[in-house]
Amino acid sequence: MLPTPKKFFVTAAAAEGHSCLNAFDNALLKARIGNVNLLRVSSILPPGAEFDPDLELPPGSLVPTAYGSIVSEVPGETISAAVGVGISEDTFGVIMEFSGKCTREEASKAIEKMLQEAFQVRGMKLVDMKIAAVEHTVEKVGCCLAAVPLWY
Amino acid sequence: MLPTPKKFFVTAAAAEGHSCLNAFDNALLKARIGNVNLLRVSSILPPGAEFDPDLELPPGSLVPTAYGSIVSEVPGETISAAVGVGISEDTFGVIMEFSGKCTREEASKAIEKMLQEAFQVRGMKLVDMKIAAVEHTVEKVGCCLAAVPLWY
Amino acid sequence: MLPTPKKFFVTAAAAEGHSCLNAFDNALLKARIGNVNLLRVSSILPPGAEFDPDLELPPGSLVPTAYGSIVSEVPGETISAAVGVGISEDTFGVIMEFSGKCTREEASKAIEKMLQEAFQVRGMKLVDMKIAAVEHTVEKVGCCLAAVPLWY
Numbered sequence A, B, C: 001m002l003p004t005p006k007k008f009f010v011t012a013a014a015a016e017g018h019s020c021l022n023a024f025d026n027a028l029l030k031a032r033i034g035n036v037n038l039l040r041v042s043s044i045l046p047p048g049a050e051f052d053p054d055l056e057l058p059p060g061s062l063v064p065t066a067y068g069s070i071v072s073e074v075p076g077e078t079i080s081a082a083v084g085v086g087i088s089e090d091t092f093g094v095i096m097e098f099s100g101k102c103t104r105e106e107a108s109k110a111i112e113k114m115l116q117e118a119f120q121v122r123g124m125k126l127v128d129m130k131i132a133a134v135e136h137t138v139e140k141v142g143c144c145l146a147a148v149p150l151w152y
Helices: A020-030 A104-122 B020-030 B104-122 C020-030 C104-122
Strands: A011-016 A037-042 A062-072 A078-087 A093-100 A128-137 A142-151 B011-016 B037-042 B062-072 B078-087 B093-100 B128-137 B142-151 C011-016 C037-042 C062-072 C078-087 C093-100 C128-137 C142-151
Touching (some): A020 A062, A020 C093, A020 C104, A037 A142, A062 A078, A062 B037, A093 A104, A093 A142, A093 B020, A104 B020, A128 A142, B011 B078, B020 B062, B062 B078, B062 C037, B078 B104, B093 B104, B093 B142, B093 C020, B104 B128, B104 C020, B128 B142, C011 C078, C020 C142, C037 C142, C093 C142, C104 C128, C128 C142
Parallel strands (some): A037 A062, A062 A093, A078 A142, B037 B062, B062 B093, B078 B142, C011 C128, C037 C062, C062 C093, C078 C142
Antiparallel strands (some): A037 B037, A037 C037, A062 A142, A078 A093, B011 B142, B037 C037, B062 B142, C011 C142, C062 C142, C078 C128
């Protein structure tokens, strides 16, 4: 089987770019995950995974990552992205991501509600949440990104 | 290289949720893949992979999975998702997924046609199909999901 | 951790199909990546990765791949996809993908600009670009695909 990740951090950033993909790339760079290969996952924190906010990822490595992002080409538009990790008492956690044309606070609130529902349906107790969120007013081509990179 | 999967099963489920992502999460739980990290793949059954409908996946593990899903926020709307594995005589197989605003039967028929075309263009004989499909009438926020998890 | 890829090639192809997913599948086959499981990545060429245009990928294997694709069901419409690998002097590279309703030349130009911006923001010198692009006029259901498979 593929090795199960053992560490994680949360990150969020916004950026402008000259194309949609460059705006996304620039947001990844600001979020400290621009020089790796994101493998998108949905969306469980493995049991025992440790929070390590200072993780440095080797360039080019394959990094399982739960993320949400939004790109807009409408100048003046407000966009946001948020991600949250719900921590359980003694087993796996749940990761939720959200992005939309809303404020950072609305995106964060949405994440909180989503995590609460995710734990409720699993009959698990939500003991902590780690949330990262970002808001951006588009100049030309803007991107908001929020991510939970999983690592080893 | 990454290890090639050796087992698979097919699954489909529908669920409601308070947000689009929660509806998706709830459908994953009903489909028995809600507590793992899906790595989306497109879409080949490795040679020799065995069908194992009772597979239990460790929470948080990285699970290569071919899947289709649809979320609707239109009450009363009928949505469906289907997935199919086309089995060959003695080599790899092909996986197809479909989702849309249609019935379960239409989704299944679509999958059958898609598999037949996939085998025809490869000049391979289609000896069996394993199909999972689900239909749902949306109450508030509904999701249909059909998936082929690959495992070791 | 997951093993970091060591080789790559670039490929692009277009195809028709009887469904959107079959058109995509047929384009993958023409691009020589139709019988593997693509794991979509975004989008860094690992340091030291070698260009190997004759790579043969084992059927069913998990292949980290950066790609862009577009499907159209509008007969007569022109669609294109392009992908580019920006090579640095002595470290990792950057991969960009693009698809749209435009010509092959426009898609290639877009990729060149995107790579230039990606290297500029990283303060890196772009010493070479490997670009693959394809254009297609839709008959019934058409797909253009451009991809950078990463391998070991």
